[in-house]
Amino acid sequence: MNGAVAAGALASPIRSMVPAAQAADGFFELKAVRAKAALLGPGEPETDVWSYNNVVPGPLVRARRGETVKVRLINELDEPTTIHWHGIRIENAMDGVAGLTQAPVQPGDSFDYVFTVPDAGTYWYHSHNKSWEQMARGLYGRLIIDGDADAFATDHTLMIDDWRLADSGAIDEQSLGSMMDWSHGGRLGNWVTVNGTSYPKMQLAADGANRLRLVNPSNARIYELVLKGLNAQLIGLDGQVFDEPRPVDGPLALSPAQRIDLAVFGNGSETAEILALNGSDQIPLAGFSLPKKTDGEGASGGNGNVPLLKPNTLAEPDLDNALSVELNMEGGAMGMMTGARMGGGMMGEGRGTGGMGGGMMGGGGMMGMRDLVQNGFAWAFNGVAGMPEKPLFSVPRGRTVRLTMINDTRWPHAMHLHGHHFRVLSRDGEPEPGTPWRDTVTAGVAQAQNVEIAFVADNPGKWLLHCHMAEHMAAGMVTWFEVA
Numbered sequence: 001m002n003g004a005v006a007a008g009a010l011a012s013p014i015r016s017m018v019p020a021a022q023a024a025d026g027f028f029e030l031k032a033v034r035a036k037a038a039l040l041g042p043g044e045p046e047t048d049v050w051s052y053n054n055v056v057p058g059p060l061v062r063a064r065r066g067e068t069v070k071v072r073l074i075n076e077l078d079e080p081t082t083i084h085w086h087g088i089r090i091e092n093a094m095d096g097v098a099g100l101t102q103a104p105v106q107p108g109d110s111f112d113y114v115f116t117v118p119d120a121g122t123y124w125y126h127s128h129n130k131s132w133e134q135m136a137r138g139l140y141g142r143l144i145i146d147g148d149a150d151a152f153a154t155d156h157t158l159m160i161d162d163w164r165l166a167d168s169g170a171i172d173e174q175s176l177g178s179m180m181d182w183s184h185g186g187r188l189g190n191w192v193t194v195n196g197t198s199y200p201k202m203q204l205a206a207d208g209a210n211r212l213r214l215v216n217p218s219n220a221r222i223y224e225l226v227l228k229g230l231n232a233q234l235i236g237l238d239g240q241v242f243d244e245p246r247p248v249d250g251p252l253a254l255s256p257a258q259r260i261d262l263a264v265f266g267n268g269s270e271t272a273e274i275l276a277l278n279g280s281d282q283i284p285l286a287g288f289s290l291p292k293k294t295d296g297e298g299a300s301g302g303n304g305n306v307p308l309l310k311p312n313t314l315a316e317p318d319l320d321n322a323l324s325v326e327l328n329m330e331g332g333a334m335g336m337m338t339g340a341r342m343g344g345g346m347m348g349e350g351r352g353t354g355g356m357g358g359g360m361m362g363g364g365g366m367m368g369m370r371d372l373v374q375n376g377f378a379w380a381f382n383g384v385a386g387m388p389e390k391p392l393f394s395v396p397r398g399r400t401v402r403l404t405m406i407n408d409t410r411w412p413h414a415m416h417l418h419g420h421h422f423r424v425l426s427r428d429g430e431p432e433p434g435t436p437w438r439d440t441v442t443a444g445v446a447q448a449q450n451v452e453i454a455f456v457a458d459n460p461g462k463w464l465l466h467c468h469m470a471e472h473m474a475a476g477m478v479t480w481f482e483v484a
């Protein structure tokens with residue numbers, strides 16, 4: 001890797017600035033290990049977390065577009081784990097999905113991830129075994145791929161996470177796996193951190209464009225974000241930058257696993273903030289300071305030039321020759337689902353999969369809701385709860401897939417496709433402006449119920465398609481497809 005992956009290279013004042021853990025063979029080591037984190041802020045009781053290299057978020061993994069990343073996961077936890085490189089169009093065997101692309105890494109074992117990164121942009125990594133528990137305990141980190149000309153004055157990543165903490169600052173463990181959360185909106189926290197701390201302050205440059213990368217590693221929360229004291233332009237989503245910046249009109253919705261890239265400039269104020277809307281409240285998340293300009297003219301201002309970013313090269317969907325697939329999303333509290341078949345495929349996301357990483361052995365006939373719930377299921381895709389034995393579809397490499405997701409539930413869902421980016425074509429039949437590339441799209445309630453996407457299935461292997469609300473995935477909202 002030749003030092004391409006470095007920890008703490010970003011200018012964010014956070015605890016993730018640990019020295020790079022470089023092994024003699026060039027691998028960057030990520031050690032999954034119990035640690036303590038100052039989630040409540042300095043001077044407050046620390047929280048027992050699960051971490052990579054003792055910090056939450058885990059160390060920054062950073063490389064240049066086209067390079068090969070080599071990371072060794074060392075599991076020092078008491079249960080199996082894996083790492084998924086979210087949003088990277090990766091070789092299938094390196095995708096990190098326990099029970100589909102690899103066996104979970106047992107306590108005391110290690111696994112070498114070696115993959116090239118075709119796209120520049122904002123990504124992240126996280127556990128993909130029992131992620132409803134392992135992500136909630138802190139197993140995630142930043143993954144930044146640099147392009148050719150990312151000439152921003154400052155570059156900050158904000159990982160916005162909500163934790164469910166007791167008054168003591170400890171993670172509320174009793175509610176982990178609560179069927180109430182699993183069948184409703186997922187595990188929502190009561191304490192928000194940015195980069196593992198409470199209200200960090202970041203320095204922005206007075207002159208030039210500042211890059212803000214917003215990442216949502218939360219189990220289930222959708223944020224509505226607003227910026228105060230800054231002029232902002234949207235430059236990319238889910239790791240894919242636009243040809244040209246787009247205006248920010250109104251609050252920015254950020255669903256679990258999604259990323260928003262912004263170019264921001266001071267607007268004349270000396271301080272600025274990012275806040276989350278919460279009903280009629282506004283929760284301050286992080287502060288920014290803007291130095292006075294050297295000419296003494298007061299705080300910086302204006303809406304300068306955004307450095308031109310070179311979009312990644314992705315194959316355009318060929319809608320005339322597409323394979324059309326429908327995905328019906330069913331179940332959950334207040335839903336209409338009366339029963340489903342239980343999938344018999346192996347995957348490490350259900351309950352009790354800490355030991356062997358498998359589980360969800362079912363298969364066979366229809367089950368009523370009561371039996372499903374007893375087995376930890378509350379949701380289904382096309383009448384199947386949990387990982388089906390057979391793929392949702394198989395497609396020859398290079399063919400376009402047009403996927404219509406129909407949300408028949410009373411809840412929003414953050415639908416994530418592995419191994420590919422897709423274009424969002426329409427919502428409830430209305431063409432989506434700019435048909436952005438994404439890897440995770442929100443379907444439901446506040447937004448349209450039905451979302452149509454398309455992508456070229458050009459990455460061979462077995463890939464997951466699931467709701468990224470970790471409890472919804474664990475409780476049934478998961479399937480897979482195969483590119484031959």
Ligand code: C2O
Binds near residue numbers: 084
């Ligand atoms: Cu971010 Cu299936 O994962």
Ligand code: CU
Binds near residue numbers: 412413468469477
């Ligand atoms: Cu969901």
